[in-house]
Amino acid sequence: MNKELLKKEQPVVFQTLSNALKNQRLAHAYLFAGPKGSPKREMAILFAQSLVCCHRDEDGFACQECESCLRIEKEEAIDFKWIHGDKARIKKKDIVDLQSFFETTSVETGNRRIYFLDQFDTATVDASNTLLKFLEEPAPGIFAILSADEKSNVLPTIQSRCQWIQFRPASQSRMRALLEEETNPENAAMLTEAGYSTKRAKEVLSWDDFDLIREAARDYVLHWDDISTVLKMQREVFIPKTDRMTREKITLWLEWVLYFLKKDEVSLPLSKKVRIQEILIESMDLLRHPVELALFLDKIYNQIRKVVVS
Ligand SMILES: [Zn+2]
Structure with a gap:
């Protein structure tokens, strides 16, 4: 999803992050919360890119085209770790591995490093407790982005250590675009008009x-x-x-x-x-x-x- 669309669909989120980037008033950890279908993942990638890109635009966001931006998108960057909680529950081992990755990789360059815990609301309690210790002692230059459909599904102690960024529900056109990745345009159009959630739409389509x-x-x-x-x-x-x-x-x-x-x-x-x-x-x-x-x-x-x- 491109920047213009994110700006249009999530104006408050866009503005908040833009101000943080432009004024370099960055939190160590962010919690991106919002209903399924809202572009939390796209924004997390853009934000991660924006923390390291050298060709930022007037809003403070990454160019999305340079080598460093592309490496992040393809998950080939050494300074970016993306844990896919949407594919499997995030477990303690994931967080432990993440910590050791950040401990062992060099910090000499002073580069910023970012980790993104996607769908953290499905993480195990052990994973949450392990992460909590990590968040309590933020290392310089390390940024955390957590995403969750429901903020309340994340431990309060973790919430309180993150800056909360609330996303609004996806627009109809976006819902439709999301469903078009799953099925033909006619099915996507009907299910969107009938007000199905993406989750329910997938069930029905199956x-x-x-x-x-x-x-x-x-x-x-x-x-x-x-x-x-x-x-x-x-x-x-x-x-x-x-x-x-x-x-x-x-x-x-x-x-x-x-x-x-x-x-x-x-x-x-x-x-x-x-x-x-x-x-x-x-x-x-x-x-x-x-x-x-x-x-x-x-x-x-x-x-x-x-x-x-x-
Ligand atoms: Zn770039």
Whole structure:
């Protein structure tokens, strides 16, 4: 993610770090906290680069292009250690290894060195306690960046030794871009519009019948005046007493129907579209309460059909 986008999406974070860099008023440790999907990792890399880059811009940030910047990004720099807590829980051994790395590598050059503990909120208690000792005796020129989805998941004693930088949730366009790394643009667009979190979106995308449900919805909105469409839904998609007949899968189908309806894939007068939209939204609400799912679906098919053929 480039600097301009970070500046636009996280103006407060950008300004705070920019002031620190420009005025050289740097803390020894930072805690980047903010919901999943917010660009904590991108900002951590940029900030680390900015601590060592010789070609900084007017905001105090790194050029992102020089050799030193690229080495950090590729994790090839000797003065930067990145522990990937998003891939495996950070353990005591990770912190011990980190300490010995910083102890054994030369400080003669006086260069700044940085470590980044990504997703520190998943670290073990032992890891936290070991890190705490490290933070209590900050060595000159060593900077720590910790990231966490929830600040409160980090030990208070660690929080109090870090400067807290709060990120705001990712914008819709960013959510969509993140999801596009996982799936096709159409799926990403629908899941973003329906308000899925990235975590939940990934779960839903992993369902075996995700594509089938999407195509069933597409087929349904294109032929909903045709009675055989309903029969097909009953026989091939939401078949009573099967694994697919669940609240969450029916919700996904309703979300797809709503998405296609809004996307103008159907030619209906506006007033009818609005009425169908109301039916879909009411149905999603109803689905939060206990209902008999087969009857519930039949009611939706009927209601919509009435609107379409009226
Ligand atoms: Zn640079």
